[in-house]
Amino acid sequence: MPTETFFNLPKEKQQRILDAAKKEFSRASLKDASIANVIKDAEIPRGSFYQYFKDKEDLYYYYFQTVRHDGHRYLISSIQQAKGDLFQGFEEYFAWMVPEIFVGDHALFYKNVFTNMDYHGFRRVAPHLEKNSEACQDKQLAHKKHQKDLLDAIDRSTLKVADDHELHLLLQLVMHTLFTTIADGYRRVLMDGSYDIEQINRNFESKVNWLKNGARKEQDE
Known part of the structure; x- marks a missing residue:
């Protein structure tokens, strides 16, 4: 900082x-x-x-x-509007952010962020998903409040999570899925020179559905 x-x-x-x-x-x-x-x-x-x-x-x-200053607030709002449904909230959040990322004023910056991101970069751009923060005291307090607000917005009764640790793991998984879907969209731009926001949204929806329901088909009895 x-x-x-x-x-x-x-x-x-x-x-x-x-x-x-x-x-x-x-x-x-x-x-x-x-x-x-x-x-x-x-x-x-x-x-x-x-x-x-x-x-x-x-x-x-x-x-x-500074560019993404309202992103965390919108994520919480999306989950709250979905009545605590984590996955529906993330889908709403993703649909809101994708046009901004691909065609907004900062599209070139985002392209460099998402096509060059590693684990360290993920921790820096999504600090509210980390359990520990290396920031100064004021930032640590803000970090803890962001975490609490996010966790409080989620209806845990619909999830197979035993405690805060498992919920953090699930949040990290969904956020990683979100970031890699965006990165894949930018790689498609590099390959084809174009992108399809509707297809990018469908790709994320499919991944979220696999997380929600599993990818294995039920065997006929």
């Missing part, structure tokens, strides 16, 4: 840095992105950058959180 020094900057300067981050991280993956380009476009000295962020990864994941 940014330092207090960053948050003390004028809003215009903060936004200039975030605009530079958007440009660079939309151009290249985290691995290939250049801090020099961010510094140049933001018109700040290199030394100042490291007063604001630990490194380019710190900026990258902070930028992601």
